[in-house]
Amino acid sequence: DAGITQSPRHKVTETGTPVTLRCHQTENHRYMYWYRQDPGHGLRLIHYSYGVKDTDKGEVSDGYSVSRSKTEDFLLTLESATSSQTSVYFCAISDGRDQPQHFGDGTRLSIL
Amino acid sequence: GDSVTQMEGPVTLSEEAFLTINCTYTATGYPSLFWYVQYPGEGLQLLLKATKADDKGSNKGFEATYRKETTSFHLEKGSVQVSDSAVYFCALIPRSGNTPLVFGKGTRLSVIA
Numbered sequence: 001d002a003g004i005t006q007s008p009r010h011k012v013t014e015t016g017t018p019v020t021l022r023c024h025q026t027e028n029h030r031y032m033y034w035y036r037q038d039p040g041h042g043l044r045l046i047h048y049s050y051g052v053k054d055t056d057k058g059e060v061s062d063g064y065s066v067s068r069s070k071t072e073d074f075l076l077t078l079e080s081a082t083s084s085q086t087s088v089y090f091c092a093i094s095d096g097r098d099q100p101q102h103f104g105d106g107t108r109l110s111i112l
Numbered sequence: 113g114d115s116v117t118q119m120e121g122p123v124t125l126s127e128e129a130f131l132t133i134n135c136t137y138t139a140t141g142y143p144s145l146f147w148y149v150q151y152p153g154e155g156l157q158l159l160l161k162a163t164k165a166d167d168k169g170s171n172k173g174f175e176a177t178y179r180k181e182t183t184s185f186h187l188e189k190g191s192v193q194v195s196d197s198a199v200y201f202c203a204l205i206p207r208s209g210n211t212p213l214v215f216g217k218g219t220r221l222s223v224i225a
Contacts, residue, residue, distance in 0.1 A: 033212065042201070042217040043156075056210065090155055094212075098205055100146055101213055103155035 003027050004104035006091050012110045019078040021107050023091030025071075031094040032074040033101060034058075034066060036087040043090065049074055050097070081111045114139040114206040118216035121199075125223050131189040133219045135176075135202035138183065143204040145169075145178055145185040150199045150218070159187075159200070192223045 003026030013019055023032060033048040035058075045058030047066040055066050063085060065077045078085055088108050092101040119134040137143065144163045148156040160169030162178035162185065169176050174189045185202060202216040 031212070040217075043215050045211065045213075048212060059211070092156075097212055098144065100144075100158050100161055100205075102158065103148075105155045 004091060004093055004102065006089075006104040006107050008107060009105065010108045012112065013081055014112055015082060016080050019081050019109065019111075021076045021089055021091075021109070023074045023076070023093075023104060025074075025093050027093060027095075027102075028071060029093040029095045030071075031097060031099075031101075032068065033092040033094075034064075034074065034076045035090045035092065036060065036085075037090060037106075038087050046076065046089075083111050085109070086111045113209060113211065114143065114204060114214050116202050116204055116214055116216035118200075118202050118219050120219070122220040122222055125192055125221070127194055127223055127225050128191045129223075131187070131192045131196070131221070133187040133200055133202075133221070135185045135187065135216060136183055137185065137202075137204050139204060139206060140209075141207040142180060143206055145176070146203045146205075146213075147174070147176055147185070147187050148201040148203060148215075150201065152198070156201060192221070194223045194225055197221055197223045 005024045007022045034046040035043045044060045049055045049068040091104040094101045115138045146161045147159040149159045160171045162169040165180040167178045199218045201218045
């Protein structure tokens with residue numbers, strides 16, 4: 001299994017609070033991705049990174065920001081969480097844009 | 113833009129039955145194609161892949177052939193087991209554009225003993 005660790009695995013928080021999810025990899029892969037998975041929508045890309053400090057928006061980036069200060073870590077931040085951001089969040093990594101992505105085990109986030 | 117269409121689920125089969133999950137795609141050029149599997153409570157795992165026309169990907173008894181004539185990549189298994197119960201996603205990497213990976217909506221498979 002690819003060395004990907006997501007933390008926390010579960011989190012419950014209140015509307016309006018800031019939340020940061022962490023993805024840590026031990027594979028030294030250049031690309032890292034954040035997805036959300038919701039019933040009826042499948043997986044949707046939030047943001048991705050193609051190198052340290054290099055990021056780009058995905059399909060559903062509004063309300064989310066990301067940072068990548070080290071190759072191994074990719075952080076997803078909800079500046080002011082809303083109930084619509086309740087979801088399961090997955091991190092993925094790949095060695096190149098044209099290489100298959102490998103996924104972490106996910107973070108279940110509930111915003112009340 | 114590029115897209116992937118999978119058959120609607122859920123699919124329910126008896127153990128040892130033959131499985132087919134249909135997947136067709138729309139893309140510019142010849143994308144790389146993948147099947148991922150997601151077991152309950154887990155992340156997606158790469159099941160198999162094909163990078164060019166007529167390639168056959170295979171893993172754990174599952175197979176899929178890249179058919180450019182029909183723009184399809186159907187997943188098959190000759191004899192399913194209860195442990196194959198999961199959600200299966202077809203996906204492609206576009207040759208161009210900003211989206212790194214395009215997924216289908218997923219097909220839930222339930223295998224009963």
